[in-house]
Amino acid sequence: MPTLPFHQVDVFSKVAFKGNPLAVIAEADGLDDAAMRAIANWTNLSETTFLSRAQDPGADYRVRIFTPQRELPFAGHPTLGSCHVWLALGGRPKGEHVVQECGAGLVRIRRDGERLAFAAPPLRRSGQVDAELTSRIAAALGIQSSAMRAVQWVDNGPGWIGVLLDSRRALLDIRLNPAALPQQPIGVVAPWDRAQDGTDADYEVRGFMWGGGEDPVTGSLNASLAQWLIGAGIAPKQYVASQGTVLGRAGRVHVAQDGDTIWIGGDVAPVVKGTISL
Known part of the structure; x- marks a missing residue:
């Protein structure tokens, strides 16, 4: 029975169990699409990735990213987690940055000590959200439209809409109605108040996915929110x-x-570090 290297990592956290988990299967060149889908469905994590040799000469490795239901062209925490595993297995970049090949193209990843960072992909859609959809978003979040400081399209692939609130407390109090907008990913962001919230972070973020599920820590959402917030x-x-x-x-x-x-x-x-039997 063939075996492949298997790693499970926690992304966006220095300590286990406080970030977003990811399963990574290395040396996956021989796996077909059906096998990858079956493994991702079995791990039942938000994403499972498969590392293989790069097909693009400008890349250091190739990654394919699967949810239990479908393949994604790009996602943030799978990019950082996959790069971490590739480096841990002895990968060495050709140039200054690690270059990942994925469905969305080539993604640059830089190393700052032990921390990794990816270059935010360009937004596919930006700008104002129409009044009717804005009202539906407020209803889905269980808040008044007037509580939303700004609402913007911040879509870099998954279809995100960004909502800016005034307070972290209001953000943490949100109880999403998943039936209100089941197919619309919504990212909500609010500033920390240093007097009330402390100094460990500057903003609080929540990411509501398709079907109303909430993602623990979302790289793609934070990338798109950053482009909006910094750009504005x-x-x-x-x-x-x-x-x-x-x-x-x-x-x-x-x-x-x-x-x-x-x-x-x-x-x-x-x-987790070990092997997976196929």
């Missing part, structure tokens, strides 16, 4: 976002703009 002058060029508080997690996303590039960084904690 709402947030500084460097900040830390907290996510997962309501779910008992303590995710930390490190955002930094360097020139024209916004980098989305986070720590990765190894949790």
